[in-house]
Amino acid sequence: MMELVRKAYLSFILLFLYAPILILIAYSFNSGTYSTEWEGFTLDWYKSLAKSSDLLEITFNSFLLAFLAATGATIVGTAAAIALKRYQFLGKKAMQGLLFALLMSPDVVMGIALLVLFVALRMDLGFFTLLLSHITFGIPFVIVTVMGRITSLDENLTQAASDLGASEFQTLHKVILPLLWPAVLSGWLLAFTLSMDDVIISFFVSGPDFEILPLRIYSMVRLGVKPEINALCTILFILTMAIVFTSRKLVGDEE
Amino acid sequence: MRKILVGLSWGWLLVFALIPLLMLFVVSFFHRGVSEFFVVGFTLENYIRLFDPIYFTVFFKSVVLALVTTVFCLLLGYPFAYFMASYGKSARSYLMILVIIPFWTSSLIRTYATMLILRTNGLLNTILLKFGIISEPLEILYTEWAVYIGMVYTLLPFMILPLYSAVEKLDRQYLQAASDLGASPWQTFIRVTLPLTLPGIIAGSLLVFLPALGLFYIPDILGGAKSLVVGSFIKNQFLAARNWPFGAAISVFLCLMMGAGIWLYLWVKKRVSPEEARS
Numbered sequence: 001m002m003e004l005v006r007k008a009y010l011s012f013i014l015l016f017l018y019a020p021i022l023i024l025i026a027y028s029f030n031s032g033t034y035s036t037e038w039e040g041f042t043l044d045w046y047k048s049l050a051k052s053s054d055l056l057e058i059t060f061n062s063f064l065l066a067f068l069a070a071t072g073a074t075i076v077g078t079a080a081a082i083a084l085k086r087y088q089f090l091g092k093k094a095m096q097g098l099l100f101a102l103l104m105s106p107d108v109v110m111g112i113a114l115l116v117l118f119v120a121l122r123m124d125l126g127f128f129t130l131l132l133s134h135i136t137f138g139i140p141f142v143i144v145t146v147m148g149r150i151t152s153l154d155e156n157l158t159q160a161a162s163d164l165g166a167s168e169f170q171t172l173h174k175v176i177l178p179l180l181w182p183a184v185l186s187g188w189l190l191a192f193t194l195s196m197d198d199v200i201i202s203f204f205v206s207g208p209d210f211e212i213l214p215l216r217i218y219s220m221v222r223l224g225v226k227p228e229i230n231a232l233c234t235i236l237f238i239l240t241m242a243i244v245f246t247s248r249k250l251v252g253d254e255e
Numbered sequence: 256m257r258k259i260l261v262g263l264s265w266g267w268l269l270v271f272a273l274i275p276l277l278m279l280f281v282v283s284f285f286h287r288g289v290s291e292f293f294v295v296g297f298t299l300e301n302y303i304r305l306f307d308p309i310y311f312t313v314f315f316k317s318v319v320l321a322l323v324t325t326v327f328c329l330l331l332g333y334p335f336a337y338f339m340a341s342y343g344k345s346a347r348s349y350l351m352i353l354v355i356i357p358f359w360t361s362s363l364i365r366t367y368a369t370m371l372i373l374r375t376n377g378l379l380n381t382i383l384l385k386f387g388i389i390s391e392p393l394e395i396l397y398t399e400w401a402v403y404i405g406m407v408y409t410l411l412p413f414m415i416l417p418l419y420s421a422v423e424k425l426d427r428q429y430l431q432a433a434s435d436l437g438a439s440p441w442q443t444f445i446r447v448t449l450p451l452t453l454p455g456i457i458a459g460s461l462l463v464f465l466p467a468l469g470l471f472y473i474p475d476i477l478g479g480a481k482s483l484v485v486g487s488f489i490k491n492q493f494l495a496a497r498n499w500p501f502g503a504a505i506s507v508f509l510c511l512m513m514g515a516g517i518w519l520y521l522w523v524k525k526r527v528s529p530e531e532a533r534s
Binding site: 013018020080102104105106107108112113120168197199204217229240248 | 506
């Protein structure tokens with residue numbers, strides 16, 4: 001009896017979490033344009049998506065942005081994580097506090113703060129402002145991910161490296177980074193998905209000449225969504241699943 | 256090497272995190288500009304305006320929305336985390352992935368899909384009508400109910416994960432001891448399980464409450480124009496009303512409220528598990 005209740009409850013919550021995603025996938029194959037009734041299977045939306053160069057270009061923009069932003073955030077974030085772990089430096093406590101504030105501050109506040117900065121610097125809103133912003137909000141997540149692994153790093157290894165005459169750079173390059181690799185990679189993936197998903201910060205720092213997918217979907221949702229979007233979302237969902245499982249496998253193999 | 260690593264990380268955070276946040280704080284004391292975004296000067300009027308009943312209502316409604324969302328997430332998430340922890344190792348990690356996957360997919364897309372389900376001729380109404388549970392379609396979309404459903408749906412994983420790690424750490428021998436000593440299951444739950452999982456409850460509540468305060472697109476999409484929350488209020492001050500100093504003041508106030516929430520969390524955590532907080 002208890003077992004039944006348990007299974008039923010878990011299924012109910014999982015259904016709640018997955019129903020919207022499943023509906024979206026189903027609609028992407030539905031031949032009715034705006035109706036919610038099932039009117040037969042079709043691949044038309046995928047075909048017209050393939051022809052809609054506009055949507056594909058925006059999707060490409062989003063991928064490019066997420067790729068560069070994740071890479072930037074991973075470089076700065078990993079540097080920060082190693083610096084925080086290995087060195088004593090001026091303002092270390094302040095940096096930790098700032099990172100905590102960055103992690104906790106609402107996206108809308110981060111978005112307008114960056115907008116104020118870019119306006120003060122007289123930068124045109126567009127690709128570069130988006131990239132700088134996306135790198136910034138990815139950094140604390142990379143640090144948290146990499147920090148988790150650094151703390152379990154055996155200090156004897158780095159000690160041994162420097163005892164054997166390795167320079168600080170060599171220790172970093174030959175010992176620390178290879179050991180941190182899985183965490184760095186999952187930090188990158190986290191920054192990548194966060195960048196792909198972000199609506200709020202992008203909303204403030206984007207300009208008309210570089211459109212990205214979340215903002216296009218946001219404006220579409222309010223004005224009326226083309227069925228091609230369902231097809232695009234389905235493809236993106238499957239891609240995300242593939243990324244999640246690959247990253248879990250990568251990290252899982254290490255454990 | 257040390258210089259490069261420290262310089263890179265500090266430099267970036269200084270330019271793109273500390274300075275923008277400080278600028279925002281400074282702007283909140285400026286005057287409103289007519290043709291430019293703000294006029295340099297010192298005034299407290301932006302903060303005084305916050306206490307105007309019109310604006311205060313927005314704050315109050317946002318806090319209520321965030322609180323109700325948190326409570327619903329807790330009520331739905333606790334049994335889930337509890338049941339999840341009672342399974343074997345492989346089933347647990349399987350369930351864990353299932354909870355995490357929605358978090359990895361675009362929340363905007365999922366919110367849009369929720370809209371498809373909730374609208375008048377949407378899936379929910381179609382099913383309920385077909386089975387004769389209701390005779391008239393329910394008007395859920397563009398009401399507060401839709402906003403609550405959307406918020407709980409998006410934030411539930413943030414509640415489940417910390418709750419789960421708290422329940423998982425729970426030493427089941429304590430529960431055994433309580434029942435051996437004659438406590439009813441309910442008493443065991445209230446007197447033993449609940450206090451021991453309190454850190455998880457608080458962490459989860461914070462992870463739900465804080466984003467719930469700032470999210471503006473879910474109320475925007477699911478609640479229609481009727482629901483104005485503090486997030487969209489700030490957005491409007493910056494993009495529509497073009498009153499940057501006032502928008503900045505609202506943001507500072509929002510951050511103070513969140514800061515108070517975090518402080519409360521750390522304070523409770525220290526009380527509940529002093530050894531853990533010290534380490």
